[in-house]
Amino acid sequence: MTEIKSTHLIHHPYVAPKEFESPQGALYKASTVIFPNVQAMKDRRWQDKSAYTYGLHGTPSTFTLEEKLATLEGGSYCTLVPSGLSAIAHVNLAFLRHGDHVLVPDNAYSPNISMLKHLLSNFGVSFSRYDPMSLADFKAKFNERTRLVWLEAAGSVTMEFPDLVGLCAASREQDAHFKRTPEHRAILALDNTWGAGLAFNAFELGVDLTVHALTKYPSGGGDVLMGSIVSRDEETARALSNAHMFLGTGVGPHDVDAILKGLQSLVLRYEAQDASARFIAAALMQELAIAEVLHPAFAHAKGHAHWKSMCVTAERPEGLAAGIFSVVFDSKYSAQEVASFCDRLKLFKIGYSWGGPMSLVLPYDILSMREHPGEHLVNRQVVRFCIGLEHSQDLLDDLKQSLALL
Ligand SMILES: Cc1ncc(COP(=O)(O)O)c(C=O)c1O
Structure with a gap:
């Protein structure tokens, strides 16, 4: 080989000892895979x-x-x-x-x-x-x-x-x-x-x-x-x-x-976000501004019996659900008032997706999304909440401060 370093730096002879273990496995990166022959x-x-x-x-x-x-x-x-x-x-x-x-x-x-x-x-x-x-x-x-x-x-x-x-x-x-x-x-x-x-x-x-x-x-x-x-x-x-x-x-x-x-932490996070979402959803059901909470684990929800038959087991009598739910606002609130409710939230951020550490909120125009929206959704504003990993009480307090200003 020449004394020029470019080749040496690519084909370096050093081989690290093989014996190595840590909680996270090695990360393999490749477009090219090298064949021995x-x-x-x-x-x-x-x-x-x-x-x-x-x-x-x-x-x-x-x-x-x-x-x-x-x-x-x-x-x-x-x-x-x-x-x-x-x-x-x-x-x-x-x-x-x-x-x-x-x-x-x-x-x-x-x-x-x-x-x-x-x-x-x-x-x-x-x-x-x-x-x-x-x-x-x-x-x-x-x-x-x-x-x-x-x-x-x-x-x-x-x-x-x-x-x-x-x-x-x-x-x-x-x-x-x-x-x-x-x-x-x-x-x-x-x-x-x-x-x-x-x-x-x-x-x-x-x-x-x-x-x-x-x-x-x-x-x-x-x-x-x-x-x-x-x-x-x-x-x-x-x-x-x-x-x-x-x-x-x-x-x-x-x-x-x-x-x-x-x-590695999926099960813990899913369970924690489920519990937090149900705590918040149950509290929102008591709010006058909220006509309905849309969450399959609640007895009044559409398809609750199907959720129960599939997601509740003897080992888990409370069942499992994702930490995501929607609310239907009373028909007296306009789209603009509900948008302002979302804007006033401090911990809930306005954004798509779910399952992350940060709680998210989004208003939806359901009528434009469905061929057959249920009667209960016509002329009402729907807002979806994705519950993150913040403390449930802090999230509820945030929702309440904004509801109070409606
Ligand atoms: C039910 C469902 N399926 C699929 C997707 C698409 O996932 P991605 O955002 O990774 O494209 C989403 C995203 O919100 C979703 O809610």
């Missing part, structure tokens, strides 16, 4: 995750995170993508063909509906929004071309908890009605972000796959975007990993590292 380069297969070929196809860090997430959700295979919305897009792109029809709940995470409406329609895919609280409506909208069924529990913003067991069974009944072979039946895809793999076991319902916006609870920091798709069946997993390869949607190593760290 040409034959190894030819022999390696990334599809079955038995070896490494290119950063996009996996590193020890991404494989480790995928295994942990598959375990969390009760599935077998996992694909990591750059955001929760990207996970939804991968499912749509992996399974839909020209002429296919999709069923999506009316209260789904709305960018999924926008994707179907404005992007997938260009490729000859049609969709219908179904009332997640009506099996009859679901069955009526399921047609012979329905290839993909989206499920979400609880629903976005309005928090209705659907009969997931009934919807899965109704989908299989419709498959039988249209005399479909097992490989042609509709794919059941659940957005499992709210349950986070903790509140209930999605795969016991018979869903084919779950998507999870890791951006929320698994990250827990409000600073990382990532999504996952978990499945149990090998063929479903292969379709997803092929879509992932064709689209080239890799995830960054530092983000993977952050999610791996977030998973």
Whole structure:
């Protein structure tokens, strides 16, 4: 070698001793993966995750995170993508063909509906929004071309908890009605972000796959975007990993590292944020300005019985729920008054997302988001709260000081 340092600095002979252990595992970074020889380069297969070929196809860090997430959700295979919305897009792109029809709940995470409406329609895919609280409506909208069924529990913003067991069974009944072979039946895809793999076991319902916006609870920091798709069946997993390869949607190593760290405290944070949200929601129910609290663990909530049957167990009689809920203001308050209520909050910050350390608030124009908004939401302002890790009493005091000025 020359005496010029550039080569020495890249091919330095020093090798650190191998024996090293610390609470956090090593972080592996790669676009290029180095093969020991040409034959190894030819022999390696990334599809079955038995070896490494290119950063996009996996590193020890991404494989480790995928295994942990598959375990969390009760599935077998996992694909990591750059955001929760990207996970939804991968499912749509992996399974839909020209002429296919999709069923999506009316209260789904709305960018999924926008994707179907404005992007997938260009490729000859049609969709219908179904009332997640009506099996009859679901069955009526399921047609012979329905290839993909989206499920979400609880629903976005309005928090209705659907009969997931009934919807899965109704989908299989419709498959039988249209005399479909097992490989042609509709794919059941659940957005499992709210349950986070903790509140209930999605795969016991018979869903084919779950998507999870890791951006929320698994990250827990409000600073990382990532999504996952978990499945149990090998063929479903292969379709997803092929879509992932064709689209080239890799995830960054530092983000993977952050999610791996977030998973270590996931259960504690989820439980704490649930308890805090329920404490605050119960207190807000006593406020005159609030007409209704939308949270599936409360007895009056739409779908409370379904939440109870899925999220309450003998070991956990109080059940589990994400730390997120909405309130419906009394009809006498205008959108401007409710916006001012949000602006006056000091601890709650105005922003999208949930599952982070900082409590968030957002007003929603529900009428513009739904085909069939419930009667109770017409002409009323809806505000969603995402409860963080601040002290519950401080958060409640903050809400009360702003309510008092309404
Ligand atoms: C239920 C649900 N699914 C998916 C997403 C999308 O996640 P991301 O923000 O990582 O794209 C969100 C984001 O708010 C969500 O609430």
